[in-house]
Amino acid sequence: MSETMERNGLEPADLDNYFTVFAGSPQEDVSYAKVFWSSVTLQPPLESRLVSGDISQRLKVAGNPQHYVSTGHGPPILDTKCEENLQAAYLKQRADEKKIYLQMAKHRDEVIALLRRQREERIKKEMISLPYKPNKGNVEKSPPPLKLPEDIQQDMEDVRGLD
Structure with missing residues (x-):
């Protein structure tokens, strides 16, 4: 330890300036002082902690595997309501595109006229x-x-x- 202090340029007399020593104090006072100083020190902000008790960082526990029905290797069952919604959205998109193209054709005809x-x-x-x-x-x-x-010869x- 003395080698470490010599490398850092510290002497044992300098350590008294950095640390509080409870020499000759009863053990009860020392424990109270430690609790006080640990409560006074600021905790790092929540964002800088790797783990926090406030934030759930674990995945949800998987349910009981017996509740699931095995479908085997058959084709996947598609949700019909989802398919209907997708089909309706596709048809609406096509109708909007057709409307835009018809407007463009009408504008073109007007310009030509x-x-x-x-x-x-x-x-x-x-x-x-x-x-006139x-x-x-x-x-x-x-x-x-x-x-x-004769003119050509002269030239x-x-x-x-x-x-």
């Missing part, structure tokens, strides 16, 4: 203004003038002269 009306109005306006537009489609463009062979000589 609107585009068709706009196109017809635009065509009507173009037909009204057609007689200049006729640009009949003007023929003339091809670029062809160069004479070739000019290019050679650049070297």
Whole structure:
């Protein structure tokens, strides 16, 4: 123990500062003092304890195995009420999806009808203004003038002269 105290840098005189010694006191006073100091010390919070008496941490006790009826290796029995509820929920979900798709189709038809009306109005306006537009489609463009062979020879000589 003295080696441990020397490693920690404590001397026997320093221990009196950390511990209360009941030297020369009757045993009854010592036991009262121990009870008092143990009651004064704070217990760790409930969340930090690994085991608590307040919280049930054990599984429930299994019942008597004789009450259960052995079904053997037959197919499992399905709860019909549960199956009916699942079927009703599935049908409701399908009906909701169908309703959404029908709304989308109706919206699409409305958009197509609107585009068709706009196109017809635009065509009507173009037909009204057609007689007043200049006729640009009949003007023929003339091809670029062809160069004479003498001009081509002159261009070739000019290019050679650049070297």
